[in-house]
Amino acid sequence: MKRTLTLCKALIINWVRSKSGMFFSFLFPLLLLLVFGSVFGGSQQVRYSLHVLNRDLDSSGNPTNLSEALIEALNSTKSFNLVLAPSNVEPLEYIRNNTNPFSSNVRLLIIPEGFQERVIRGSFKGQIGVMITFMEYSLKSLSGNISSKNKTQIRKGLEEMKSVNQSLPDVKGELTLLVDPSDPNNNIIKGIIYSVVNAFSFKLIGGKEVVTLKTGNYTVKTYTPVDYYLPGYIAAFIMTNGVMGVTSLTTDFKRRGILKRLITTPLTKMEWILANIFSQTILAILLTLVMVFFAWAVFKVTALPGFYSWILIFIGSILFSGLGMVLGGLIKDVEAASAIGNAIAFPMMFLSGSFWPLEIMPTYMQLIAKVLPLTYFSEGLRFTLILGYPQGALLDFVVMGCLAAIFIFLASAVTCWREK
Amino acid sequence: MITMLAIEVSELVKKYGEVVAVNRISFKVFKGKVFGFLGPNGAGKTTTVEILEGLRQPTSGSVKVLGYNPSRPEEASKLKWKIGILPQDFNALDRLTVKENINLFCALYGNRISAEELIKLVDLGDYKKVRFYKLSGGLKQRVGLAVAMAGDPELVFLDEPTSGLDPRSRRETWKIIEGLKELGKTVFLTTHYMDEAENLSDEITIINKGEIVAHGTPEELIENYGGGKRLIIRGDGEVLNVLLGETGEKPVKVGGEVRVPFNKPSEAVKILEMLSLKGLNYDFEVEKGSIEDVFLKLVGAKITEEGELK
Numbered sequence: 001m002k003r004t005l006t007l008c009k010a011l012i013i014n015w016v017r018s019k020s021g022m023f024f025s026f027l028f029p030l031l032l033l034l035v036f037g038s039v040f041g042g043s044q045q046v047r048y049s050l051h052v053l054n055r056d057l058d059s060s061g062n063p064t065n066l067s068e069a070l071i072e073a074l075n076s077t078k079s080f081n082l083v084l085a086p087s088n089v090e091p092l093e094y095i096r097n098n099t100n101p102f103s104s105n106v107r108l109l110i111i112p113e114g115f116q117e118r119v120i121r122g123s124f125k126g127q128i129g130v131m132i133t134f135m136e137y138s139l140k141s142l143s144g145n146i147s148s149k150n151k152t153q154i155r156k157g158l159e160e161m162k163s164v165n166q167s168l169p170d171v172k173g174e175l176t177l178l179v180d181p182s183d184p185n186n187n188i189i190k191g192i193i194y195s196v197v198n199a200f201s202f203k204l205i206g207g208k209e210v211v212t213l214k215t216g217n218y219t220v221k222t223y224t225p226v227d228y229y230l231p232g233y234i235a236a237f238i239m240t241n242g243v244m245g246v247t248s249l250t251t252d253f254k255r256r257g258i259l260k261r262l263i264t265t266p267l268t269k270m271e272w273i274l275a276n277i278f279s280q281t282i283l284a285i286l287l288t289l290v291m292v293f294f295a296w297a298v299f300k301v302t303a304l305p306g307f308y309s310w311i312l313i314f315i316g317s318i319l320f321s322g323l324g325m326v327l328g329g330l331i332k333d334v335e336a337a338s339a340i341g342n343a344i345a346f347p348m349m350f351l352s353g354s355f356w357p358l359e360i361m362p363t364y365m366q367l368i369a370k371v372l373p374l375t376y377f378s379e380g381l382r383f384t385l386i387l388g389y390p391q392g393a394l395l396d397f398v399v400m401g402c403l404a405a406i407f408i409f410l411a412s413a414v415t416c417w418r419e420k
Numbered sequence: 421m422i423t424m425l426a427i428e429v430s431e432l433v434k435k436y437g438e439v440v441a442v443n444r445i446s447f448k449v450f451k452g453k454v455f456g457f458l459g460p461n462g463a464g465k466t467t468t469v470e471i472l473e474g475l476r477q478p479t480s481g482s483v484k485v486l487g488y489n490p491s492r493p494e495e496a497s498k499l500k501w502k503i504g505i506l507p508q509d510f511n512a513l514d515r516l517t518v519k520e521n522i523n524l525f526c527a528l529y530g531n532r533i534s535a536e537e538l539i540k541l542v543d544l545g546d547y548k549k550v551r552f553y554k555l556s557g558g559l560k561q562r563v564g565l566a567v568a569m570a571g572d573p574e575l576v577f578l579d580e581p582t583s584g585l586d587p588r589s590r591r592e593t594w595k596i597i598e599g600l601k602e603l604g605k606t607v608f609l610t611t612h613y614m615d616e617a618e619n620l621s622d623e624i625t626i627i628n629k630g631e632i633v634a635h636g637t638p639e640e641l642i643e644n645y646g647g648g649k650r651l652i653i654r655g656d657g658e659v660l661n662v663l664l665g666e667t668g669e670k671p672v673k674v675g676g677e678v679r680v681p682f683n684k685p686s687e688a689v690k691i692l693e694m695l696s697l698k699g700l701n702y703d704f705e706v707e708k709g710s711i712e713d714v715f716l717k718l719v720g721a722k723i724t725e726e727g728e729l730k
């Protein structure tokens with residue numbers, strides 16, 4: 001282990017001291033973030049298209065207040081381009097009619113008939129609960145000003161309210177989201193809708209008095225382009241560092257006999273592989289910290305990487321340094337290695353939804369994105385780092401974890417520690 | 421039994437497809453000695469060295485290095501702790517300093533020896549903080565020598581340690597290699613420089629086209645194949661004509677000087693007396709045979725500075 005860490009440290013120092021290494025690992029991603037963050041910052045948002053079919057109409061055929069409020073709340077996140085479908089259409093037919101192969105998938109959110117009524121009935125229970133709490137609170141703090149006779153009456157009333165509340169059924173308004181299962185953005189869309197609906201029901205339960213009395217208001221987090229770019233860039237450049245950096249390091253070390261020199265020391269193959277993984281992990285951590293700091297300092301985007309973000313970053317470092325070692329092990333020529341590294345890294349960057357939403361790409365390109373590991377890395381980081389919803393990244397963790405294991409296995413197979 | 425042998429190779433063959441790089445060679449290297457492995461480019465030197473180091477697999481034959489068989493992975497990994505290597509075309513991590521590089525290798529061997537000590541050994545004190553890529557070829561090679569000693573090895577392989585260096589750097593490298601011998605290390609030195617082999621080696625093995633041509637101490641080789649001693653005489657045209665006309669042996673004229681081979685000192689004295697009696701002006705020196713002559717005699721060609729046969 002000590003040998004691994006010493007070598008890891010040496011590799012990092014050697015990398016950080018190279019101007020081009022520094023440029024591509026830190027400066028370039030930072031510049032991208034600053035440039036694109038500024039160009040698209042503020043006004044323009046990254047928006048996903050979302051069709052809404054509102055079937056909750058009142059007796060005169062107008063949308064109910066509550067369904068309109070929900071649509072407004074969704075709109076206020078600035079995450080969606082909302083398209084209202086005529087209330088009488090058949091959902092699947094509507095989707096069919098609005099799909100064309102060159103635009104993104106249609107996703108349809110259905111607000112069912114009777115939504116308002118069910119939500120009100122459901123939240124009524126919640127509201128009574130809040131009112132009871134409020135009155136108990138008032139009774140305590142105002143007790144000096146209330147006569148004991150009144151007090152007894154109020155208490156009696158409270159008891160009655162409690163028993164009524166308990167007898168009310170639990171009803172909920174249910175929304176349906178129809179999506180194409182192959183759409184890679186599904187989880188993100190679900191995540192955002194989920195957070196809106198949560199905030200929305202919180203407000204409903206809160207009731208007017210309590211909300212104004214205690215806290216004032218909730219806000220639904222809105223997402224800016226920087227929120228989108230930040231995890232995408234972090235993921236993309238951890239990928240390029242691995243695929244391009246490790247590949248060229250391995251071929252260069254091979255060509256110049258440095259690897260041979262290392263092989264003839266007691267260093268083992270596993271120690272060499274681990275040293276590469278660890279050095280990439282540390283570079284990835286540094287990159288993340290730099291990016292997060294600048295996103296906060298310049299764009300006021302607070303994205304604090306938590307436990308799951310770090311785990312994902314570690315898995316990403318393993319995966320892409322593994323891929324780099326596989327390429328470096330297979331390719332002899334330094335120039336060919338860098339060409340192949342580029343040929344893998346750049347298309348992956350642009351096709352994976354790290355730089356722009358898959359949303360705006362044609363469907364067939366979205367299908368390509370689905371087989372690129374970087375897509376899962378970016379998406380996973382978006383969930384853990386920005387949305388704070390690691391459950392949504394389950395698939396990403398699984399896909400990345402499996403790929404990481406596969407690439408490390410392959411890296412070990414193609415790294416030649418002695419002539420066969 | 422305590423063996424005096426550091427390396428024992430017998431009937432070693434290495435083929436790369438159709439190419440036979442090493443063809444049934446056998447030799448022994450004694451502990452504490454400098455073993456010179458001399459041959460032109462493509463002779464099979466690196467192939468042999470890397471088989472001894474465990475980097476390449478022999479096609480057939482047996483190899484023992486410090487009692488281990490380097491073609492077995494488990495034995496090779498034990499052997500790694502006991503040998504030091506300066507590969508042909510040594511390179512280290514470019515943007516680490518001299519000291520950081522040496523430190524790295526010391527650490528890989530569990531810090532048996534301090535970087536400072538090695539820096540002193542190869543006299544790199546003034547360059548400790550210079551990054552590797554900024555060093556001249558000679559200094560890089562010295563880092564390589566330091567790194568070869570990082571595990572405090574019993575046996576050191578130096579594969580063409582002075583190739584491409586200027587004469588001064590070569591002499592400095594020679595001094596370091598002599599220092600290694602004084603430390604009691606066994607040194608396996610491959611080279612295509614005849615003077616290097618002659619000056620540094622206790623024993624020389626000459627290899628050409630994968631086969632061993634001759635073996636012995638430098639003195640033995642010169643004695644046997646060096647063509648004896650020669651008188652070299654320089655003078656004006658008349659001197660040269662007299663010599664060519666009158667000596668019994670066949671002198672060789674090489675650009676303005678005449679070489680006259682002799683066996684006994686009295687023969688040499690006779691020739692010089694004869695010239696003096698004729699009142700001629702001349703200059704002379706006595707030349708011994710060298711490894712160069714040995715090689716010329718055995719292979720029928722010389723090795724150029726670049727290592728090619730000519």
Ligand SMILES: Nc1ncnc2c1ncn2[C@@H]1O[C@H](COP(=O)(O)OP(=O)(O)OP(=O)(O)O)[C@@H](O)[C@H]1O
Pocket residue numbers: 436439440441459460461462463464465466467468508612727
């Ligand atoms: N990996 C290899 N694959 C195929 N042929 C090889 C390989 N390595 C060496 N050879 C061939 O084997 C022969 C011996 O090469 P080797 O490198 O051992 O010579 P050398 O004495 O070290 O020469 P040099 O002074 O050029 O280093 C040469 O003909 C060379 O072309």
Ligand SMILES: [Mg+2]
Pocket residue numbers: 465466467508579
């Ligand atoms: Mg060689």
